[in-house]
Amino acid sequence: MEIIHSIRPLLAVLVSLCAVPLIASSRKANIREGxxxxxxxxxxxxxxxxxxxVLRGSQFTFTLWEFLPxxxxxxxxxxxxxxxALVASSLWIxxxxxxxxxxxxxxxxxxxxxxCFFALALSATIGVAFSANLLTLYLFYEMLSLATYPxxxxxxxxxxxxxxxxxxxxxxxxxxxxxxxxxxIVYHLTGSLEFTTHGLLAGEVSKGLVTLLLLMxxxxxxxxxxxxxxxxxxxxxxxxTPVSALxxxxxxxxxxVFSIVRVLTGIFGVEILSSFHLDTVVCxxxxxxxxxxxxxxxxxxxxxRRLAFSTxxxxxxxxxxxxxxxxxxxxxxxxxxxxxxxxxxxxxFCAGAIFVxxxxxxxxxxxxIGRKMPITMTAFFIGALSVIGLPPTxxxxxxxxxxxxxxxxxxxxxxxxxLLSSLLNAAYFLPVVYKAFFCTEQxxxxxxxxxxxxxxxxxPLVLTAVISVFLFFYPDIFFRLAAMAIGM
Amino acid sequence: MSQHYPVLLVTVPLLSAFxxxxxxxVKKSLCFPVALLALGTSVFCAISLLFRVLDLGIVEYHxxxxxxxxxxxxRVDLLNALVLVVVSSVAFLNLFATHxxxxxxxxxxxxIFYVLYVLxxxxxxxxxxxxxxxxxxxxxxxASLTAYALIALGQPDSAPLASLxxxxxxxxxxxxxxxxxxxxxxxxxxxxxxxxASLLPPIYHSKAVLxxxxxxxxxxxxxxxxxxxxxxxxxxxxxxPNPASSVIAPLMTKVMVYVMIRLVFSVFLPDFSFHVLHxxxxxxxxxxxxxxxxxxxxxxxKNIKRMLTYIIVSEIGYMVGGFWLGNRLGMSGAxxxxxxxxxxxxxxxxxxxxxxxxxxxxxxxxxxxLFRKMPITMAAFVAAGLSVIGVPPTxxxxxxxxxxxxxxxxxxxxxxxxxxxxxxxxxxxxxxxxxxxxxEPMETHHRVVAMRDVMEEAPLTMLVPLLIVAxxxxxxxxxxxxxxxxxxxxxxxxxxx
Numbered sequence: 001m002e003i004i005h006s007i008r009p010l011l012a013v014l015v016s017l018c019a020v021p022l023i024a025s026s027r028k029a030n031i032r033e034g035x036x037x038x039x040x041x042x043x044x045x046x047x048x049x050x051x052x053x054v055l056r057g058s059q060f061t062f063t064l065w066e067f068l069p070x071x072x073x074x075x076x077x078x079x080x081x082x083x084x085a086l087v088a089s090s091l092w093i094x095x096x097x098x099x100x101x102x103x104x105x106x107x108x109x110x111x112x113x114x115x116c117f118f119a120l121a122l123s124a125t126i127g128v129a130f131s132a133n134l135l136t137l138y139l140f141y142e143m144l145s146l147a148t149y150p151x152x153x154x155x156x157x158x159x160x161x162x163x164x165x166x167x168x169x170x171x172x173x174x175x176x177x178x179x180x181x182x183x184x185i186v187y188h189l190t191g192s193l194e195f196t197t198h199g200l201l202a203g204e205v206s207k208g209l210v211t212l213l214l215l216m217x218x219x220x221x222x223x224x225x226x227x228x229x230x231x232x233x234x235x236x237x238x239x240x241t242p243v244s245a246l247x248x249x250x251x252x253x254x255x256x257v258f259s260i261v262r263v264l265t266g267i268f269g270v271e272i273l274s275s276f277h278l279d280t281v282v283c284x285x286x287x288x289x290x291x292x293x294x295x296x297x298x299x300x301x302x303x304x305r306r307l308a309f310s311t312x313x314x315x316x317x318x319x320x321x322x323x324x325x326x327x328x329x330x331x332x333x334x335x336x337x338x339x340x341x342x343x344x345x346x347x348x349f350c351a352g353a354i355f356v357x358x359x360x361x362x363x364x365x366x367x368x369i370g371r372k373m374p375i376t377m378t379a380f381f382i383g384a385l386s387v388i389g390l391p392p393t394x395x396x397x398x399x400x401x402x403x404x405x406x407x408x409x410x411x412x413x414x415x416x417x418x419l420l421s422s423l424l425n426a427a428y429f430l431p432v433v434y435k436a437f438f439c440t441e442q443x444x445x446x447x448x449x450x451x452x453x454x455x456x457x458x459x460p461l462v463l464t465a466v467i468s469v470f471l472f473f474y475p476d477i478f479f480r481l482a483a484m485a486i487g488m
Numbered sequence: 489m490s491q492h493y494p495v496l497l498v499t500v501p502l503l504s505a506f507x508x509x510x511x512x513x514v515k516k517s518l519c520f521p522v523a524l525l526a527l528g529t530s531v532f533c534a535i536s537l538l539f540r541v542l543d544l545g546i547v548e549y550h551x552x553x554x555x556x557x558x559x560x561x562x563r564v565d566l567l568n569a570l571v572l573v574v575v576s577s578v579a580f581l582n583l584f585a586t587h588x589x590x591x592x593x594x595x596x597x598x599x600i601f602y603v604l605y606v607l608x609x610x611x612x613x614x615x616x617x618x619x620x621x622x623x624x625x626x627x628x629x630x631a632s633l634t635a636y637a638l639i640a641l642g643q644p645d646s647a648p649l650a651s652l653x654x655x656x657x658x659x660x661x662x663x664x665x666x667x668x669x670x671x672x673x674x675x676x677x678x679x680x681x682x683x684x685a686s687l688l689p690p691i692y693h694s695k696a697v698l699x700x701x702x703x704x705x706x707x708x709x710x711x712x713x714x715x716x717x718x719x720x721x722x723x724x725x726x727x728x729p730n731p732a733s734s735v736i737a738p739l740m741t742k743v744m745v746y747v748m749i750r751l752v753f754s755v756f757l758p759d760f761s762f763h764v765l766h767x768x769x770x771x772x773x774x775x776x777x778x779x780x781x782x783x784x785x786x787x788x789x790k791n792i793k794r795m796l797t798y799i800i801v802s803e804i805g806y807m808v809g810g811f812w813l814g815n816r817l818g819m820s821g822a823x824x825x826x827x828x829x830x831x832x833x834x835x836x837x838x839x840x841x842x843x844x845x846x847x848x849x850x851x852x853x854x855x856x857x858l859f860r861k862m863p864i865t866m867a868a869f870v871a872a873g874l875s876v877i878g879v880p881p882t883x884x885x886x887x888x889x890x891x892x893x894x895x896x897x898x899x900x901x902x903x904x905x906x907x908x909x910x911x912x913x914x915x916x917x918x919x920x921x922x923x924x925x926x927x928e929p930m931e932t933h934h935r936v937v938a939m940r941d942v943m944e945e946a947p948l949t950m951l952v953p954l955l956i957v958a959x960x961x962x963x964x965x966x967x968x969x970x971x972x973x974x975x976x977x978x979x980x981x982x983x984x985x
Contacts, residue, residue: 153927180908184892185896
């Protein structure tokens with residue numbers, strides 16, 4: 001494996017951080033958005049520029065500053081981080097376009113603040129993706145928590161205030177209360193925090209302590225919304241929809257899952273997990289969240305809340321896949337980071353477009369909306385297919401690999417969980433689509449005139465829907481990165 | 489010249505106090521520049537001294553050429569060089585930052601204020617630099633008496649009483665300390681720290697030495713407001729005028745923590761304090777209590793300045809507990825936290841000073857809409873808040889890093905839990921204020937407010953020092969590894985694991 005020392009990982013993180021003062025000081029809205037796009041595109045270009053080398057099996061590393069021996073601010077671009085960064089940075093460009101349509105469409109206040117903190121959040125996300133050790137990861141994880149707070153509470157009303165409070169309580173409470181001590185215990189035990197290929201803790205500790213640390217990390221990264229630390233996610237839906245779309249379906253929540261995957265593989269290591277049978281523990285915790293999340297989603301009438309519970313359940317697919325410890329399962333779980341992202345962001349974009357176009361938030365008010373907004377609802381259908389895991393969408397493959405993974409690992413109960421959950425997914429998504437298009441004239445709540453949302457809202461959601469379909473035919477890139485991430 | 493730095497540190501501000509008091513009769517506007525010049529000299533001396541000690545090792549200075557143990561010796565190692573830099577820089581920055589508010593709040597007492605201010609700093613510098621336990625007492629009284637007077641300059645209806653209360657309790661503390669060194673003098677016949685330290689080991693098991701130790705520690709604990717001996721602090725610091733509280737709060741308690749460490753390291757020696765007495769566990773548990781109670785009491789406050797004073801009580805628990813963990817990590821954390829907590833507290837109190845400059849009243853209800861009114865001040869306040877919470881890469885995170893690591897190494901999981909608990913409470917404390925300042929007055933959903941119309945920041949002379957302090961929160965955080973390796977670890981006596 002070739003190690004390339006390069007400043008590019010740092011640049012990828014810094015680009016959007018440097019854009020913050022520019023965005024804040026721009027007087028004209030178009031110039032301000034220009035900076036956002038410039039930063040987003042530049043970030044994407046820097047990340048893509050590292051892709052060929054990563055696909056060849058190289059790693060980019062950069063150490064910025066060493067606080068203490070073994071505890072530094074260091075970056076490492078490997079296939080897992082690359083996969084996540086690729087998803088987050090490409091979707092930032094699309095979401096920025098969508099943000100313009102959404103925020104201007106609704107004439108939201110404090111748009112400069114909104115775009116500033118969005119850029120800051122993306123810096124933190126890429127920071128997590130490229131962190132070489134637990135300390136760096138923790139630093140950017142906290143930065144992300146704080147950067148998203150003003151976004152979640154954007155409306156500055158009583159509801160936003162309550163949600164913001166819940167958000168911080170869960171996210172900061174768990175990261176300070178559980179991850180911080182767990183990290184220091186790991187440092188005390190091993191004298192290092194670097195992510196290694198076989199795990200730091202291998203051969204160092206007793207079963208009791210490993211179990212304790214595992215639970216501390218698993219629940220401590222509450223951004224992964226593993227039950228019972230999931231309640232912040234539905235609450236965070238009070239944010240403007242682009243925030244829900246990019247941050248609470250992709251960046252923030254996947255940072256949580258990504259951190260868990262990194263810690264499971266880089267700190268604990270596959271051997272220690274399987275030899276202590278901790279994989280099964282994680283599997284059961286994840287499958288509980290999968291099923292209960294899906295069940296709760298069934299009963300939600302507010303579209304964004306239904307999507308949020310769906311996200312909670314889908315995030316645990318990823319954790320489950322990795323915890324299966326079988327090659328196919330891990331590959332499927334990691335690839336699901338990408339596949340779910342494109343599907344779910346489409347769904348959120350649609351929810352936002354519906355809100356901008358009609359002001360409707362509740363599913364029961366959306367009967368017949370397919371006649372008014374056919375493009376949006378078709379995209380919604382594609383996004384739903386991808387999240388359920390049906391062809392012809394990219395989501396099909398990650399589910400397929402997950403199912404194969406349960407067979408490889410001989411975990412029959414998990415197979416049942418996956419199939420059951422897919423049925424539930426279909427049960428809470430398809431009626432929305434069905435009612436949108438197929439309803440009697442009496443039921444229809446909209447007239448037959450086609451009237452889509454603003455172009456800035458519609459174009460991004462069409463694009464992500466097309467990508468979801470595209471990924472059915474060309475899923476190679478993400479599966480190759482996933483396969484490399486588990487060392488195949 | 490440079491060999492006289494240890495004494496110049498103290499004498500320049502001391503003499504300038506006389507000049508300022510003279511000037512205050514002639515031309516009041518000259519008081520401030522003279523004070524600034526004096527403290528600037530101290531900052532310069534302190535920083536050069538730190539580099540000198542880093543290069544050459546311990547610097548000794550014998551007053552009037554009298555050799556110890558008869559004469560008074562000033563002895564500067566890395567520990568007090570570090571504290572001296574902290575004391576002088578904090579005092580200097582605060583002096584500069586608060587000038588506007590002194591001018592506005594008590595113009596007629598400006599001369600008195602600067603005399604007291606400079607004398608207070610003289611006292612603290614003297615406490616830090618001296619190598620003589622009795623000289624320490626004298627300078628402690630200088631610092632305390634001036635602090636009482638500074639506090640009494642506050643609101644006429646509440647400050648004098650708070651100050652009087654502090655006088656009573658503070659005097660009791662000083663008496664305890666004086667009695668303690670009295671016993672030491674009886675037993676050893678010496679007042680020089682190094683001399684006492686060399687004479688004590690054969691009589692470690694004497695009851696009188698034990699009593700001396702307990703009296704000294706109780707005295708110091710009263711002065712540093714170690715829970716439950718903290719009762720004087722919240723009122724005194726809340727009712728003190730802002731320009732005074734923002735120098736007393738960051739420095740006084742921290743210097744007393746330094747005195748505790750100095751007494752253990754250089755007078756009684758760690759051998760006695762840890763291995764003969766076996767009180768370290770008890771003190772760590774008391775610190776846990778201090779941390780938890782300080783946090784809980786802070787939660788109960790409705791005034792931002794008062795809330796900060798209880799946070800200080802809790803932070804004192806960090807330092808005392810960390811030190812008595814008895815290992816290198818914990819002690820490093822405690823000493824690092826002297827520096828970090830001074831910066832954090834200064835930043836918080838300066839921000840509060842700025843807020844008070846623009847807004848009447850510091851109760852939570854007055855803070856509504858502050859993010860729009862004073863965005864820069866609030867940004868600095870949030871930065872300091874994050875540091876108190878312990879978010880990387882601010883310096884507060886690294887204090888916690890060392891303290892928690894020390895607790896894990898010592899197996900003191902209670903202390904770890906107390907620290908985490910306090911961090912979580914701090915999240916609540918600061919985000920409660922952020923909520924009020926950010927959300928209220930309640931906005932209607934889409935109301936657009938033009939920023940420039942309502943912005944009303946404090947003057948630039950108050951903002952710039954605040955921003956310097958806020959930036960140094962991160963700068964010190966980033967360099968904390970270096971500070972620990974090069975300055976703090978060499979100070980720790982050998983034999984500490």
